Amino acid sequence: xxxxxxxxxxxxxxxxxxxxxxxxxxxxxxxxxxxxxxxxxxxxxxxxxxxxxxxxxxxxxxxxxxxxxxxxxxxxxxxxxxxxxxxxxxxxxxxxxxxxxxxxxxxxxxxxxxxxxxxxxxxxxxxxxxxxxxxxxxxxxxxxxxxxxxxxxxxxxxxxxxxxxxxxxxxxxxxxxxxxxxxxxxxxxxxxxxxxxxxxxxxxxxxxxxxxxxxxxxxxxxxxxxxxxxxxxxxxxxxxxxxxxxxxxxxxxxxxxxxxxxxxxxxxxxxxxxxxxxxxxxxxxxxxxxxxxxxxxxxxxxxxxxxxxxxxxxxxxxxxxxxxxxxxx
Amino acid sequence: xxxxxxxxxxxxxxxxxxxxxxxxxxxxxxxxxxxxxxxxxxxxxxxxxxxxxxxxxxxxxxxxxxxxxxxxxxxxxxxxxxxxxxxxxxxxxxxxxxxxxxxxxxxxxxxxxxxxxxxxxxxxxxxxxxxxxxxxxxxxxxxxxxxxxxxxxxxxxxxxxxxxxxxxxxxxxxxxxxxxxxxxxxxxxxxxxxxxxxxxxxxxxxxxxxxxxxxxxxxxxxxxxxxxxxxxxxxxxxxxxxxxxxxxxxxxxxxxxxxxxxxxxxxxxxxxxxxxxxxxxxxxxxxxxxxxxxxxxxxxxxxxxxxxxxxxxxxxxxxxxxxxxxxxxxxxxxxxxxxxxxxxxxxxxxxxxxxxxxxxxxxxxxxxxxxxxxxxxxxxxxxxxxxxx
Amino acid sequence: xxxxxxxxxxxxxxxxxxxxxxxxxxxxxxxxxxxxxxxxxxxxxxxxxxxxxxxxxxxxxxxxxxxxxxxxxxxxxxxxxxxxxxxxxxxxxxx
Numbered sequence: 039x040x041x042x043x044x045x046x047x048x049x050x051x052x053x054x055x056x057x058x059x060x061x062x063x064x065x066x067x068x069x070x071x072x073x074x075x076x077x078x079x080x081x082x083x084x085x086x087x088x089x090x091x092x093x094x095x096x097x098x099x100x101x102x103x104x105x106x107x108x109x110x111x112x113x114x115x116x117x118x119x120x121x122x123x124x125x126x127x128x129x130x131x132x133x134x135x136x137x138x139x140x141x142x143x144x145x146x147x148x149x150x151x152x153x154x155x156x157x158x159x160x161x162x163x164x165x166x167x168x169x170x171x172x173x174x175x176x177x178x179x180x181x182x183x184x185x186x187x188x189x190x191x192x193x194x195x196x197x198x199x200x201x202x203x204x205x206x207x208x209x210x211x212x213x214x215x216x217x218x219x220x221x222x223x224x225x226x227x228x229x230x231x232x233x234x235x236x237x238x239x240x241x242x243x244x245x246x247x248x249x250x251x252x253x254x255x256x257x258x259x260x261x262x263x264x265x266x267x268x269x270x271x272x273x274x275x276x277x278x279x280x281x282x283x284x285x286x287x288x289x290x291x292x293x294x295x296x297x298x299x300x301x302x303x304x305x306x307x308x309x310x311x312x313x314x315x316x317x318x319x320x321x322x323x324x325x326x327x328x329x330x331x332x333x334x335x336x337x338x339x340x341x342x343x344x345x346x347x348x349x350x351x352x353x354x355x356x357x358x359x360x361x362x363x364x365x366x367x
Numbered sequence: 368x369x370x371x372x373x374x375x376x377x378x379x380x381x382x383x384x385x386x387x388x389x390x391x392x393x394x395x396x397x398x399x400x401x402x403x404x405x406x407x408x409x410x411x412x413x414x415x416x417x418x419x420x421x422x423x424x425x426x427x428x429x430x431x432x433x434x435x436x437x438x439x440x441x442x443x444x445x446x447x448x449x450x451x452x453x454x455x456x457x458x459x460x461x462x463x464x465x466x467x468x469x470x471x472x473x474x475x476x477x478x479x480x481x482x483x484x485x486x487x488x489x490x491x492x493x494x495x496x497x498x499x500x501x502x503x504x505x506x507x508x509x510x511x512x513x514x515x516x517x518x519x520x521x522x523x524x525x526x527x528x529x530x531x532x533x534x535x536x537x538x539x540x541x542x543x544x545x546x547x548x549x550x551x552x553x554x555x556x557x558x559x560x561x562x563x564x565x566x567x568x569x570x571x572x573x574x575x576x577x578x579x580x581x582x583x584x585x586x587x588x589x590x591x592x593x594x595x596x597x598x599x600x601x602x603x604x605x606x607x608x609x610x611x612x613x614x615x616x617x618x619x620x621x622x623x624x625x626x627x628x629x630x631x632x633x634x635x636x637x638x639x640x641x642x643x644x645x646x647x648x649x650x651x652x653x654x655x656x657x658x659x660x661x662x663x664x665x666x667x668x669x670x671x672x673x674x675x676x677x678x679x680x681x682x683x684x685x686x687x688x689x690x691x692x693x694x695x696x697x698x699x700x701x702x703x704x705x706x707x708x709x710x711x712x713x714x715x716x717x718x719x720x721x722x723x724x725x726x727x728x729x730x731x732x733x734x735x736x737x738x739x740x741x742x743x744x745x746x747x748x749x750x751x752x753x754x755x756x
Numbered sequence: 757x758x759x760x761x762x763x764x765x766x767x768x769x770x771x772x773x774x775x776x777x778x779x780x781x782x783x784x785x786x787x788x789x790x791x792x793x794x795x796x797x798x799x800x801x802x803x804x805x806x807x808x809x810x811x812x813x814x815x816x817x818x819x820x821x822x823x824x825x826x827x828x829x830x831x832x833x834x835x836x837x838x839x840x841x842x843x844x845x846x847x848x849x850x851x
Binding site for chain 3: 079
Binding site for chain 1: 421423428434439443457567578
């Protein structure tokens, strides 16, 4: 392949919405040799996100699986400039990075070109311990994308329950037992909390829909202001499923409505095309994961009803929400 | 001769930081250092300083944001006290491990339980082992001088460590003092632009904040410790430069009427100035008293201390913090440990005073010296002076 | 000067930074796997999904447009075989 062809390819990637795997940027910004489990959905999601971000990015990462498996001194899987400080402060560090880059560029101390700040964290580091920093950073309006890689528990420390753990999942701190169903609370809807922060762009995504995810990342970084993407990341180790079913499970989470794909652009809710006309039964999704194996018919029926309720709430918003422009017209 | 202005010390500190042309300030308010942040934000709002002022939502985020900014190569600043300092405690050692030259102003305030907003040193005493350079100031002029010096010390290639400058909350931060401000051109000459050794930017990407396995952690600690210990050379160098430029001298251990003294008071912070008056009074009575003022807390000035205490029979160490159930006030424990190797042991008496903002008076110092001179069979390892029993 | 791992304290990078970005490639995770993917090019439709879905990023395209996994890094997770529409990839037990 001659260099002309490669140049053309770069232009295609930059100017088009991605629609085919073969048009994706071939550069690996998250390199092989990282120590994630085999079949790690989060590692895949990070790899895809980096392809969509491109070179002109600085990443601030919270403590978690991705930080531990990728940056074991003296190696690093990251090709992008990257900083990790502690667990609850990815968004706060990101705020500092964004402000630092802004000030330095304005004062002429670094190159005069736009560099995007992206803060990333797991569900624990975003939804629980990191919620304060996230809320503060989004409220202050830093020009930053925050991506939460949600594998629905504190996977790095041994599969403990987080507020993003779904109802009925067995985790090591909320295990299923003779008198317990496992996790007793419904998954915290952080996406809605982010919508309430008046962000221009909030979206849910999943690595099982890679083109959709990458397009969402591209859309988010094009906006000059705070944006948020919540990416479901399948963890075969923690969800106790087969490593090869990683992609399939992400798809099923979306098709059953357990994790609907939608975007909220300037107040307008929109379901993504990947959402099916009719939701698949939740039983199909639950039964192939070891963390739900203990659930009986009664519990599954309850979950099914609740899934339908949550989806109905979302459909209601999709049908009736108006964008900010429509409301002020 | 430049004209001295009367200014509240916290405001003056903000002016000094502004003179240093910082790039990012990330501050969360906590009494008594709020005036620093408030005035700094006014300076930014008026356009006198081109900086990003992040009004963070907690002190933990304040330090995290300052670290993020410093990692990009921006000159970063934050300020806090007591509970706020403790809230950011988790990231303090990371700042020094990652060698980020952040400058922090601490308005020393008592640590809660019961909640108390007034001055003592209990907050900074919790951060002894965090790997930061720690300096103390006694008056407004010193505050202004040390903030400007702090950036130069921290950003020096052989140092690259965060530094905190300690001012007694309310006792110092809220008093109006005469300040001789350096001019902007003088500061620009003294303090060059920050050129980071490495920064997170696509032009030269690096990974900062890696995981350290047991195989390497000890070496990482050694590297940090060496950096902190060797920073003393740079601090002394910077102080020498300052003396040349501005005529004001700074030393790790400063002495007042210590030559030929039989009994030496050792203080840290602004109460040292009160102690000087007590020393004068004692000397006029015929008591051969002197004062040592500890300016450099970390790295600990072993050599200077050993030299300064020579000849004195009794050392009265005044602590402004208590280490519950411990072997003495924090400063005294370290002094005792530093002087342990001496051939001739001198008597070291420890008084804890001024907790939670209680006033430390001239008479108190005079009494403490006189009490320490009284021959007694045994003394407790530490004594809280002035507690009502 | 080539550094030996683990390093002496003087050799430890400033602040524990890693300057050689992407050097995780020195750690060959291929030794982890118990099964490996094998491509049947006669069935392959060259869609590139196996390349896209690999968490390791070790599936590479050759000059003809077919794909193969870099055995230095392939952990044998089986995602590529599971997702391949024409079922051109099979997982075989590592020898």
